Amino acid sequence: MNRKSGRATISDVAKAAQTGKTSVSRYLNGEFDALSDNLRQRITAAIEQLEYRPSQMARGLKRGRTRLIGLIIADITNPYSLEILSGIEAACRASGFTLLMCNTNNELDQERHYLDLLSSYQVEAILVNAVGMREEVLNRLQQSLLPMVLIDRKIADFPCDVVGLDNKTAASAATQHLLDQGYRAILFISEPLGTVNTRHERLRAFETSMVHRADAIAERVEVALNQPDELQRLLADFHQRYQHIPCAVIAVNGALTLQVARAMRRLNLRWGEDIGLLGFDELEWAELAGPGITTLKQPTFRMGYAALQQALRRIEGDDAPPEEQIWPGELIIRGSTRSRTEGN
Amino acid sequence: MNRKSGRATISDVAKAAQTGKTSVSRYLNGEFDALSDNLRQRITAAIEQLEYRPSQMARGLKRGRTRLIGLIIADITNPYSLEILSGIEAACRASGFTLLMCNTNNELDQERHYLDLLSSYQVEAILVNAVGMREEVLNRLQQSLLPMVLIDRKIADFPCDVVGLDNKTAASAATQHLLDQGYRAILFISEPLGTVNTRHERLRAFETSMVHRADAIAERVEVALNQPDELQRLLADFHQRYQHIPCAVIAVNGALTLQVARAMRRLNLRWGEDIGLLGFDELEWAELAGPGITTLKQPTFRMGYAALQQALRRIEGDDAPPEEQIWPGELIIRGSTRSRTEGN
């Protein structure tokens, strides 16, 4: 046993098994055909006795295979991201990889920082669910040949594997549902659009679905998260202007849906009664809130899982052109979008 | 620039700056007093030009300082764990550490496996929010001198830093609140107690608070997560037996509270009306569910943050005896525990 670190090294094992490090290394890598039965047993015993565990650090240094996957998330507290994380994690567990987790807190320079950091840990691939990046950073990454998979959001003009929702179909279905239910004034509430393609796509599909309908009013607004007062003001204003016709709200993601629901609560607006409410992302509590909240559920867990699988394929050398995986959403109808007959 | 890995190494920088690796290393470690202005500038330029980033792997191998923290979580999808994670992550970000995340899915052998794995990555400390561990594993860890901080749950007879809730006070306060509100039959619903000290402590405090009260009935039951039918049956049975007196339920944690609420929904039992409901752990949607759900909020974020800080202290050499940090909970009263006057 090595005196200083307290941990046995490959040399200690070799010594204990009365052999050289090479054979132990072979043993560790499963090259048993190159080992006599006797030697193999000695090594097994030595490892057991010394409680030896190979150092992934040293291994990674030498071979480049660290079995580490980097994950960059914009905001872990977001329920969507959490489920994505959950899927990725399960896939990691299944494939023997470990996750290095980085939360950028939606800050752009953190993103840059973590990208660097992860590559300095020699991760074998990077999964990203946060995109504010500019070309400079990306080029560096691309040169490094580090496989990268984007989740949910993608980057314009940057060819890269992507896993995301079929935003167009989903947003159209959501809008159509509200129209079918009789709503005639619909407010699309989004976090600031920025360069987040997801938000743009959903909004565009919403507007496209509405533009044909001369009998219905479409409005849109951007609000940052955690601005309850502003949100409340917006909702009150919207409702006040259209209270004579069935009106509804679409929230662009789960985090926002929560805040919208809270604001409505404070305004004493009952969803499903006074106003319709539909939110992207399924929420575990959606059925418990009043008459329930209609959601556009994404197969988040499976998307996370799939993202890691895609990364693994790249790690194993697949160099097919970048692939864009588009998953279908599912509209889960609950009481918040109850049917409105005219004037009711 | 190194041909094979595509990444510049310290040697490349040394060459480009026309100096030796040592000086570059010194530069990297901020030992500027040992570098002439001229040399320093050459190095700066070389690093810039080569886009050099030191390999954390190699660094870790040599110095033992990997700046990596291992985190073992029983179940990331648990809201409690998520917020803990969130706090830990923030503390990591603030201190320049990176998280290696492992989710055991509540499986004991995974726990063992990950403990090994993390130490093989030379993490500098391990944070654990999942405890099924037995002595064998722990002893190995303890010998390795790897700092470890337990969160929420602790292990009997294993002296170790712990960050947790003041379960006794919290559970007493919760129970007392229900009694004060007039409830006279209270069911304590827990996940299987197992060796999870947290659940035991909360139950014990509940029973202690109830035992003095000859006028009130205390019951308890254990249910595994995701057994909706059984849960429903239990609740129906409990309510049916005590519907003539104000009765209430305490759920031992947030995950369970969600399931209890769902079961009540299906049974058409309205919390705050037909039955009282109080759950450990604050839920972001607690105020939105019917008249709101009364919760016992834990300062989860700060607890996670504090856990990492404690780990840092150990990393920096603090060898004071194990410290048990007990944080106070806060009862957040909502409509689900509305006051019951007799017979109403």
Add this chain to the structure above:
DNA sequence: CTGTTAGCGCCTTCAT
């Protein structure tokens, strides 16, 4: 101030 030398723990030729 600066460079040389020797490893950290492991894997990989290349001999034997």
Add this chain to the structure above:
DNA sequence: ATGAAGGCGCTAACAG
């Protein structure tokens, strides 16, 4: 079938 030697990228003496 086995082992010795060299090196991955970095740091830490030890000289100058």
